[in-house]
Amino acid sequence: MRVGADVTIIGAGIVGAAVAYRLREKWPDAKIIVLEKEAAPAQHQTGRNSGVIHSGIYYKPGSLKAVLCRTGREMLYDFAQSEEIPHERCGKIILAVEEEELPRLQNLYARGQENQIPGLQLLNSSDIPAYEPHARGVGAIYVPVTGIIDYGAVTQRLLARSQAEVHYRQPVIGITESPNGYLEVQTPTERFRTGYLIACAGLQADRLARMQGLRPALQVVPFRGDYYELIPEARHKVRHLIYPLPHPTYPVLGVHLTRMVDGRVEAGPNAVFAWAREGYSRTAFHLRDAWEALTFPGTWAFFRKHWRIGLEEYRRAFSKRLFYASLRRLVPALEIRDLIPARSGVRALALTPEGTFWDDFHFEVGPRSLHVLNAPSPAATAALALAETIVQKALSTWNPSTSALTTGL
Ligand SMILES: Cc1cc2nc3c(=O)[nH]c(=O)nc-3n(C[C@H](O)[C@H](O)[C@H](O)COP(=O)(O)OP(=O)(O)OC[C@H]3O[C@@H](n4cnc5c(N)ncnc54)[C@H](O)[C@@H]3O)c2cc1C
Secondary structure: EEEEEEEEEEEEOOOHHHHHHHHHHHOOOOEEEEOOOOOOOOHHHHHHOOOOOOOOOOOOOOOHHHHHHHHHHHHHHHHHHHHHOEEEEEEEEEEEOHHHHHHHHHHHHHHHHHOOOOOOEEOOOOOHHOOOOOOOOOEEEOOOOEEOOHHHHHHHHHHHHOEEEOOOOOOOOOOEEEOOOOEEEEOOOOOEEEEEEEEHHHHHHHHHHHHHOOOOOOOEEEEEEEEEEOOOOHHHHOOEEEEEEOOOOOOOOOEEEEEOOOOOOEEEEEOEEEOOOOOOOOOOOOOOHHHHHHOOHHHHHHHEEEEEEEEHHHHHHHHHHHHHHHHHHOOOOOHHHEEEEEEEEEOOOOOOOOOOOOOOOOEEEEOOOEEEEEEEOOOOHHHHHHHHHHHHHHHHHHHHHHHOOOOOO
């Protein structure tokens, strides 16, 4: 069967949903289709993240991440407010636990100011209990604009508001160019003709680009993050969000304590190389995913650069005691029995063949298509601003008047 559309979006994560929403704003009568291989939206990174609305403090000033996180954060707060999606602008603290971390704390504070994060405060150790009574540190940064939200709920609402036709259980397995000026997008059961294609496939992003014949230099390598949850009696030990200083070179923020919008408190995630892009247990294994990761030179180069911290992360993934030790540094009042194992998520880390992680959002433009190749954290926070950029880029390379529907498909 053939279905025609002006624009087809692959992926019903938050980025695909936000693109559908922004496209609808720009183009009210377009036929927009979203193809999602799962039975529901937000089943991968979007539905398995920490639920934090990031401030934008961490990112290289002037980078897309820094700019789009700052603007996207406020767009997200506005959207959540007008749509009555539960959220809270609760603030967070970032702790320096040892004296030797203080210069890094100062640097992060300076970066936050460069990134124009409003209301940042440098705290000394005696100020900390006023914000988090059970946290301990030699200094901290208080970030008042950080918040919490359920990104699965945001994704569902964006899709509903976009009025896109969402086709679930439709894994895209082929993308071909037709000589008549459109693309054909193939799933096991249907063929979709489209004027333009925007692929927002998260952990599968590089594969979708290669499926269309593009040759992206970046490859997605999966890194799993496990969470624990605090038992209800221990939740009072965390008021809002408590973060360590991020590791200077490893591309994650470090295990943190996060109050969720439903009142639960989660701890995590760690970051370990994963044998499956969409496997959520410690022993998940997928032959193609593992083969592709281990035959990619970038993976080994990354291991060589980060072997020490990688090993520590691996040991912690299998040891509740080590996980607990990382959290106890931040909140000494925690006890090991306060922690129960919870869910996990997998991050798509885009690596170059030299083993460097690509630290910014990245797109590949193909014929009548745009592939979002790298949308790591804070892409959930930034989604509404990121989607604006994606739609602008798409419209700058493509004229909607030549779309599938208007060419009579
Ligand atoms: C553990 C963890 C914690 C995080 N914490 C935060 C946080 O607190 N705040 C924040 O801002 N960001 C956070 N992030 C990052 C954020 O979640 C992601 O950057 C964001 O969700 C990316 O959205 P996406 O739509 O690109 O990808 P995804 O949510 O992964 O969606 C991609 C979709 O594409 C679909 N798809 C893939 N291939 C195909 C195909 N062939 N055919 C059809 N459909 C396909 C998938 O099924 C999936 O639904 C975190 C990420 C992780 C993993």
